[in-house]
Amino acid sequence: MEAYILLGSFFVLILIGTPVAYAMGMAALIGAWYIDIPLDAVMIAIANGVNKFSLLAIPFFVLAGAIMAEGGMARRLVAFANVLVGFIRGGLSLVNILASTFFGAISGSSMADTASVGTVLIPEMVKKGYPRDFATAVTVSGSVQAILIPPSHNAVIYSLAAGGTVSIAALFIAGVLPGLLLGLTLAIMCLFMARKRNYPKGDVIPLRQALKTCADALWGLMTMVIILGGILSGVFTATESASIAVLWAFFVTMFIYRDYRWNELPKLVHRTVKTLSIVMILIAFAASFGYIMTLMQIPLQITTALTALSDNRYVILALINVLLLVLGTLMDMAPLILILTPILLPVINSIGVDPVHFGMIMMVNLGIGLITPPVGGVLFVGAAVAKLPMEQVVKALLPFFGALLLVLIAVTYVPALSLWLPQTVLSR
């Protein structure tokens, strides 16, 4: 009964249009009142929801992503990708995906990825004869790479939600192959669609210009070297690396590329305050929601129910995938990681799945959640950038969901995909 009150009020509240964050807080209040917990306790949970070291990576990586997206770093990565794959049939869709791979390697933000790559490439693709909704679908699904390919603040959050027993370095490296697999799967699909629908080829870029483009993009790609190199060599921690990414992105944008004007910075600040606080307040209220859930012992019930259904690890993993996909349609990534990791990790441990591997499963699932309706931050941004109604983007996305599910199945059932690289790199 308690669970129905909490979850029921949450669903009713979001259906009538209450902002999701506040709906969680309100549902927590109702739940607290129902099980006779002082409402002050809900307040403590909300206030402490963002009063956490583990969350520092979010503002930094998001800010770095915003600077890279707006300051010309992203545009240069697109140009670089164009040199490499633009001349193939359906080239621009491949450029789009490869640009997201590059952007993912310097930022952990799928939204910044969609915004920057989409702003440059969707109009360009439309001009060259690609349907607008297809261009948007490619952009949106390709940007899921950003949360898998390191750096990824969601991996940092997962590690810390797991109590710090899962290495952030291992998670970062674990994301490389699944991220590349995702890019590759999408690219293959685009190649097929391009051939069937006869999408155009681009021109081969002359060598001199190609070299200049590469040199230009190098400053952006250096970000990856600085972040990963710094973490793996022990110069700084993953959280600290995020702040270094901000400084580096700012330095390159303002002093090397110099095409972002100083007087545009206030706008960047305004935008960043809004996008960040929307994410952070969700986390704050999600904390109170999770707190009441715990007091009602809902996590325990979920664990018991899951393990009662089966003791086969493949079945349990499939069930967890379904759970994550369903919740991912409704909620944002970071709060879900914070709420679900402590619930699911004991189950995962009991069936002998490596927590690093499970981290990747979670990333792919919740990454899909970012581009599914009704609540999908990246989907919203993609539709806004493309100036298309969300429904039309979702329709164009359908085949891409298929590709993403294939990747999800591969990541879930082939542990080596996640574990081989970190085991090789980190076993010194």
Added chain:
Amino acid sequence: QMVLKSHDTHPAGYPTVAAVDNMGKKLEAATQGRIKVQMFPGAVLGQEKEAVEQVQLGAIQMARISLGVIGPVVPEVDVFNMPFVFRDVAHMRKVIDGAVGDELLAKVTASPARLVALGWMDGGARSLYTKKPVRTPADLKGQKVRMMGNPLFVDTMNAMGGNGIAMAYGEVFTSLQTGVIDGAENNPPSYFTANHYNTPAKYYSQTNHLIIPEILVMSKVTWDKLTPADQALVKKLAREAQMEQRVLWDKSVEEYTAKLKAAGVEFINIDNKPFYDATAPVRAKYGAKFQDLMQRIASVK
């Protein structure tokens, strides 16, 4: 029926959790099911600071907490944070079982913190684990060692010869692995369960520099709802839990020490006198206000 929700940051099965679980079973039996304990282990309701605030409100009824969160309200308990304030774990147990322990519990209960201190729990002794073996303060030179985020602990490490680094607990594992830090310090069970032995930090030098007991508290709101007879019963069972917990603790230290050794950790038995001497300025600086108390602790044989 009354359900006492009890919070612990340690995971299920940990000695503190098991002792309070058993206390709950006895309480349920003794009250014919009128009062029972519902355990929330593994920090699922929040970190200690939030947990204490919730206990103060009566949202949670009991919690096992470290002194770090009590110190700001009852400064006297900070005396236990002094490096080498106890000669060894046995000395610490004598102190918390005796007059000093009782007095401090009473001080917590009497403070404006709205908490009732039920009893002590044993957190064992914290020792160093590092990449390079450490036998003397000189061996610590240049080694970055993670300490709990409190100026006192960082100064302690600096005095012991190393470089104290305050860092969130959740980042310690990765930082040991990548080399941001060269070592950290904790008791053997935590060294194992936090996975920190699975890093280059494989030398466990038994400095026993910090021996900090923990405390079991109940919400004042809840306490006032109990009859005097029930209050006495809870107090009595808490004392039994205090005694039972240390038996479990010793067993767990033994068990995890064996596991650590099997995993290739080298335990280094050292003479900690040089470290004791090196930290005298820290005790002088932070312990000035507890001189009497430290004298009394030292005189417990």
Added chain:
Amino acid sequence: MSHHQPSGHPLSRFLDLIYLACIWVAGACIFLMSLFIPWGIFSRYVLGTGSQWPEPISILLMVVFTFLGAAVSYRAGGHIAVAMLTDRLPAGLRHPLRGVVHVLMLTISLFMLWYGVQLCIGTWGQSIPELPWMPVGFTYLPVPIGGAVTALFVLEHIFLGDQSRRAVVTFDHEAAETGAA
């Protein structure tokens, strides 16, 4: 609605100042955090022993920008909500529902204000171990302040209409939104 012109109601112009103040304080928090954490790395290498304040101070700044920024985002209509159902309802149902949501938003903002103040008072005498001079209550202040500002913006929305298309709010719009996740 008649309140979308850039000038706006005098009260809204006053709230514009609060709106801008919140944005600039939140922005300053993000800016300072981006300097403090690198300073922590720097000091670890240069001073040998790390500084202890960058981390707790940065966390505090994060709390400040979260709760002030959330108020700002409410006024800018930025918070994520599900419009699937409400968009399909007839206007006769949609308007009362919107009223209900306003009331709920007001309730939770006032809850943050009232209980937030209680929490600040209740924890003012305690300090955080990392920064012994800082009262815990101080670290909770952003919550009631954010609640109060949000409540003001909700009341403004109820009585003066939606402000999310006024020039002061859309100042930063021209480029596409970028964000987290």
